[in-house]
Amino acid sequence: MIQLRDFSVRLGSRDVIERCTADVDRKVLLLGPNGSGKTSLLRALAGVLPYEGSARVEGVEVAKARNMNALATNLPEVFTLGVRLRDVLYLFGEIKDLNEELAVKMLRNVGIKDLSKRVYELSSGQGALFRTAVALATNPRTILLDEPFENVDAARRSVVVNWIEEYGESGLVVTHELDVATNFKELDAYMLFEGRLHGPINVGELLSSVVVEGSRNGALLEVEIGGKRFSFVKDQQGSKLGDLVVLDRIYSLL
Numbered sequence: 277m278i279q280l281r282d283f284s285v286r287l288g289s290r291d292v293i294e295r296c297t298a299d300v301d302r303k304v305l306l307l308g309p310n311g312s313g314k315t316s317l318l319r320a321l322a323g324v325l326p327y328e329g330s331a332r333v334e335g336v337e338v339a340k341a342r343n344m345n346a347l348a349t350n351l352p353e354v355f356t357l358g359v360r361l362r363d364v365l366y367l368f369g370e371i372k373d374l375n376e377e378l379a380v381k382m383l384r385n386v387g388i389k390d391l392s393k394r395v396y397e398l399s400s401g402q403g404a405l406f407r408t409a410v411a412l413a414t415n416p417r418t419i420l421l422d423e424p425f426e427n428v429d430a431a432r433r434s435v436v437v438n439w440i441e442e443y444g445e446s447g448l449v450v451t452h453e454l455d456v457a458t459n460f461k462e463l464d465a466y467m468l469f470e471g472r473l474h475g476p477i478n479v480g481e482l483l484s485s486v487v488v489e490g491s492r493n494g495a496l497l498e499v500e501i502g503g504k505r506f507s508f509v510k511d512q513q514g515s516k517l518g519d520l521v522v523l524d525r526i527y528s529l530l
């Protein structure tokens with residue numbers, strides 16, 4: 277369970293996340309184009325970036341929390357200890373209550389079998405799979421997954437979809453790929469544009485919606501991008517959001 281109240285993240289002289297308020301009590305997708313602030317939001321919630329306002333995870337203010345076992349993330353910052361894969365599993369066993377047997381099984385399922393390998397010897401896709409598997413094998417309540425499908429091939433992507441369905445009770449799964457979102461049509465999503473959080477909205481409805489300029493009665497969602505308002509509407513002629521494949525292409529519709 278994540279509760280944000282007037283939550284902002286400032287980097288340098290600018291707010292990359294601006295006064296967001298949301299209650300996330302189930303697993304939701306966090307969609308946004310490159311540079312919209314998704315990773316910054318997750319970093320702040322994982323306690324590795326300062327924030328203003330309030331962010332509670334499982335009722336605990338993140339800034340005051342120490343080693344929250346209820347929270348799991350695949351952010352690389354959390355995986356900097358340990359040279360070999362088995363060192364990381366050992367350390368997560370000590371500090372995060374990792375179910376090592378489960379982690380080994382999940383890693384085998386995606387072809388990561390040699391635990392004497394050094395972490396830096398993993399390919400970028402294998403690295404993403406390793407961090408996601410280890411995070412989810414800690415029996416978390418809240419999950420924060422940043423681009424868990426990045427550089428992962430199609431067969432392994434479906435394994436990761438199953439993992440996300442199975443593990444964790446609530447939390448944020450970040451992607452800028454609308455192709456990935458098609459696997460989660462039953463879930464809700466938040467969209468992040470220019471540091472502002474919009475939603476929640478059902479993923480299936482979002483993907484079949486059309487983006488039009490201005491405010492519209494009955495719109496599923498309205499967003500502000502570059503100072504202009506846009507509406508996501510149903511049952512209208514035009515390019516569907518789901519056809520864009522990656523959300524970054526939304527700028528070609530605006």
Ligand SMILES: Nc1ncnc2c1ncn2[C@@H]1O[C@H](COP(=O)(O)OP(=O)(O)OP(=O)(O)O)[C@@H](O)[C@H]1O
Pocket residue numbers: 287288292308309310311312313314315316317452
């Ligand atoms: N350490 C930093 N100092 C200053 N600005 C930063 C820093 N890290 C990120 N930013 C800026 O903050 C904004 C949000 O970055 P962030 O990485 O959170 O976006 P994102 O939505 O995760 O993007 P992507 O999909 O490309 O990973 C970007 O404009 C980025 O340039």
